[in-house]
Amino acid sequence: xxxxxxxxxxxxxxxxxxxxxxxxxxxxxxxxxxxxxxxxxxxxxxxxxxxxxxxxxxxxxxxxxxxxxxxxxxxxxxxxxxxxxxxxxxxxxxxxxxxxxxxxxxxxxxxxxxxxxxxxxxxxxxxxxxxxxxxxxxxxxxxxxxxxxxxxxxxxxxxxxxxxxxxxxxxxxxxxxxxxxxxxxxxxxxxxxxxxxxxxxxxxxxxxxxxxxxxxxxxxxxxxxxxxxxxxxxxxxxxxxxxxxxxxxxxxxxxxxxxxxxxxxxxxxxxxxxxxxxxxxxxxxxxxxxxxxxxxxxxxxxxxxxxxxxxxxxxxxxxxxxxxxxxxxxxxxxxxxxxxxxxxxxxxxxxxxxxxxxxxxxxxxxxxxxxxxxxxxxxxxxxxxxxxxxxxxxxxxxxxxxxxxxxxxxxxxxxxxxxxxxxxxxxxxxxxxxxxxxxxxxxxxxxxxxxxxxxxxxxxxxxxxxxxxxxxxxxxxxxxxxxxxxxxxxxxxxxxxxxxxxxxxxxxxxxxxxxxxxxxxxxxxx
Amino acid sequence: xxxxxxxxxxxxxxxxxxxxxxxxxxxxxxxxxxxxxxxxxxxxxxxxxxxxxxxxxxxxxxxxxxxxxxxxxxxxxxxxxxxxxxxxxxxxxxxxxxxxxxxxxxxxxxxxxxxxxxxxxxxxxxxxxxxxxxxxxxxxxxxxxxxxxxxxxxxxxxxxxxxxxxxx
Numbered sequence: 001x002x003x004x005x006x007x008x009x010x011x012x013x014x015x016x017x018x019x020x021x022x023x024x025x026x027x028x029x030x031x032x033x034x035x036x037x038x039x040x041x042x043x044x045x046x047x048x049x050x051x052x053x054x055x056x057x058x059x060x061x062x063x064x065x066x067x068x069x070x071x072x073x074x075x076x077x078x079x080x081x082x083x084x085x086x087x088x089x090x091x092x093x094x095x096x097x098x099x100x101x102x103x104x105x106x107x108x109x110x111x112x113x114x115x116x117x118x119x120x121x122x123x124x125x126x127x128x129x130x131x132x133x134x135x136x137x138x139x140x141x142x143x144x145x146x147x148x149x150x151x152x153x154x155x156x157x158x159x160x161x162x163x164x165x166x167x168x169x170x171x172x173x174x175x176x177x178x179x180x181x182x183x184x185x186x187x188x189x190x191x192x193x194x195x196x197x198x199x200x201x202x203x204x205x206x207x208x209x210x211x212x213x214x215x216x217x218x219x220x221x222x223x224x225x226x227x228x229x230x231x232x233x234x235x236x237x238x239x240x241x242x243x244x245x246x247x248x249x250x251x252x253x254x255x256x257x258x259x260x261x262x263x264x265x266x267x268x269x270x271x272x273x274x275x276x277x278x279x280x281x282x283x284x285x286x287x288x289x290x291x292x293x294x295x296x297x298x299x300x301x302x303x304x305x306x307x308x309x310x311x312x313x314x315x316x317x318x319x320x321x322x323x324x325x326x327x328x329x330x331x332x333x334x335x336x337x338x339x340x341x342x343x344x345x346x347x348x349x350x351x352x353x354x355x356x357x358x359x360x361x362x363x364x365x366x367x368x369x370x371x372x373x374x375x376x377x378x379x380x381x382x383x384x385x386x387x388x389x390x391x392x393x394x395x396x397x398x399x400x401x402x403x404x405x406x407x408x409x410x411x412x413x414x415x416x417x418x419x420x421x422x423x424x425x426x427x428x429x430x431x432x433x434x435x436x437x438x439x440x441x442x443x444x445x446x447x448x449x450x451x452x453x454x455x456x457x458x459x460x461x462x463x464x465x466x467x468x469x470x471x472x473x474x475x476x477x478x479x480x481x482x483x484x485x486x487x488x489x490x491x492x493x494x495x496x497x498x499x500x501x502x503x504x505x506x507x508x509x510x511x512x513x514x515x516x517x518x519x520x521x522x523x524x525x526x
Numbered sequence: 527x528x529x530x531x532x533x534x535x536x537x538x539x540x541x542x543x544x545x546x547x548x549x550x551x552x553x554x555x556x557x558x559x560x561x562x563x564x565x566x567x568x569x570x571x572x573x574x575x576x577x578x579x580x581x582x583x584x585x586x587x588x589x590x591x592x593x594x595x596x597x598x599x600x601x602x603x604x605x606x607x608x609x610x611x612x613x614x615x616x617x618x619x620x621x622x623x624x625x626x627x628x629x630x631x632x633x634x635x636x637x638x639x640x641x642x643x644x645x646x647x648x649x650x651x652x653x654x655x656x657x658x659x660x661x662x663x664x665x666x667x668x669x670x671x672x673x674x675x676x677x678x679x680x681x682x683x684x685x686x687x688x689x690x691x692x693x694x
Binding site: 079091092169190 | 621624
């Protein structure tokens with residue numbers, strides 16, 4: 001048990017160190033000093049009295065939420081001998097694959113840059129700055145010529161990379177044998193099976209009330225909905241992140257969702273945060289980046305064409321342009337298998353003090369990236385809050401959907417989980433689709449990479465993202481993908497080509513997410 | 527008490543395999559790594575650290591010199607310590623591992639246990655399970671009975687399990 005104790009003290013030390021640099025720490029210090037004025041604080045029992053004060057005034061809860069947030073996001077401290085890259089990704093061959101993929105993306109970006117003779121970054125002339133500032137709230141009306149720009153990569157390019165991932169220590173040969181996987185993903189990652197998923201997603205069970213099922217018009221609200229809303233209000237009053245995360249597993253009432261998500265992600269709009277956002281906005285005004293054009297292009301191609309999201313076009317620019325310039329995002333690369341593209345100031349190659357990351361936040365957007373932001377626009381209308389929520393969602397969840405890693409919520413694991421579920425529980429369908437050249441992953445990949453944004457109706461999407469937050473895992477995306485195939489299995493069994501299979505699964509906007517998940521996990525006879 | 531690295535010589539892996547390595551088809555599942563400590567003063571081993579590469583189970587045996595007169599003997603310190611919970615998947619495959627000295631009296635040469643030394647006899651059956659030899663003899667009798675019935679095939683119906691009056 002000595003080992004566990006030392007592990008615990010290591011974790012505590014790590015969290016304390018992280019929180020010491022945060023805003024909360026200085027606020028707590030200030031509060032502690034201010035509390036000395038209060039009559040109930042006595043010198044003899046100073047420590048206990050201050051602790052009691054923190055408990056009553058709600059500051060202890062804020063600290064608890066911050067600790068909980070740290071535990072949810074950062075991986076546990078690893079072995080002292082493990083180098084930093086081991087924390088990013090323990091498997092060497094995956095690190096190598098991610099490195100090669102990044103080189104390719106960078107090459108693509110650089111060649112686009114040279115072809116179009118556009119600098120990676122330039123300072124805007126004063127006139128242009130003024131113009132942009134005036135137009136800040138309606139950047140969507142701008143119609144720059146983006147015809148020469150192409151997205152750096154699309155999800156299907158990324159899928160090809162994942163298909164070619166191989167573990168050099170795993171011999172499965174090229175010919176079909178009992179050792180090759182029948183799906184597209186050939187790496188032997190550990191994925192859950194349905195019994196393990198049932199245990200993991202126990203709150204989605206048949207005998208537990210769900211929003212998305214038990215709030216439909218036929219069900220009288222007294223049975224579940226009213227009580228659930230009441231509990232939600234109580235959770236918000238308590239301001240407890242952990243309780244909110246547990247509560248939201250059964251779905252969030254529409255009216256409470258914005259606040260609940262902010263509580264779970266531990267986002268509270270302080271004046272400093274608004275100031276930070278304004279600073280980023282100033283950076284956008286002053287400098288123009290090549291990735292800005294990529295963002296424009298992406299928004300125009302995806303969100304602007306979407307019936308649900310085109311109204312939020314301006315918000316998307318306001319968030320994504322600032323996101324590209326936010327260097328605080330760089331800290332998430334400590335646990336992301338990806339690394340930010342690094343360049344050196346001319347003549348100073350190799351010197352770390354002269355290294356610059358491009359874009360400043362280290363994230364190069366791909367085709368469909370703006371769809372991560374779009375659904376959030378339904379919940380948050382204040383730009384700095386919308387920005388904070390998106391940034392936190394990205395560094396907690398979305399980054400895993402486009403980087404190569406062995407993490408259980410990483411896209412590789414999700415793909416393998418999807419294929420394994422389909423193969424195990426719908427073997428006839430899987431075999432049939434394979435035979436007609438329609439590997440199921442080729443159809444479902446784009447859904448999972450975008451976390452279903454743009455494919456489901458927005459109310460259904462938000463119910464799905466409720467569960468992502470509630471379970472702190474993206475595995476539900478793979479389960480939903482398999483559930484969709486199970487739902488349309490009858491039609492899919494009759495198709496004879498990939499195009500026809502894609503047509504059957506082209507429109508998911510009428511699907512109800514929660515019943516599909518519940519049936520697939522808890523009501524399918526295996 | 528400061529800890530220092532002990533110089534050691536790690537030999538190459540040797541496969542444990544029956545028969546000729548060159549001609550047999552199968553790949554050995556057990557490899558042996560010899561670690562020697564070139565003439566060093568007696569020390570107390572605290573920790574062994576290594577990076578795993580697809581080893582599922584680890585056993586460690588130590589050759590111990592107790593005194594000048596008795597010959598050195600091999601002691602098993604660790605048997606089948608699990609490094610990979612599922613050997614067919616990637617969990618634990620490339621992890622960094624530390625094995626510690628655990629609750630053992632200090633000795634001049636490494637004899638420490640991370641896990642208690644397992645007994646060499648087979649594990650005792652847990653309580654509540656019937657004696658296997660009795661069960662097998664009973665099963666044999668039942669099997670003989672079914673064979674008899676099958677052999678003496680009649681056309682008589684077995685009939686319902688009719689307790690008087692229950693179907694009225």
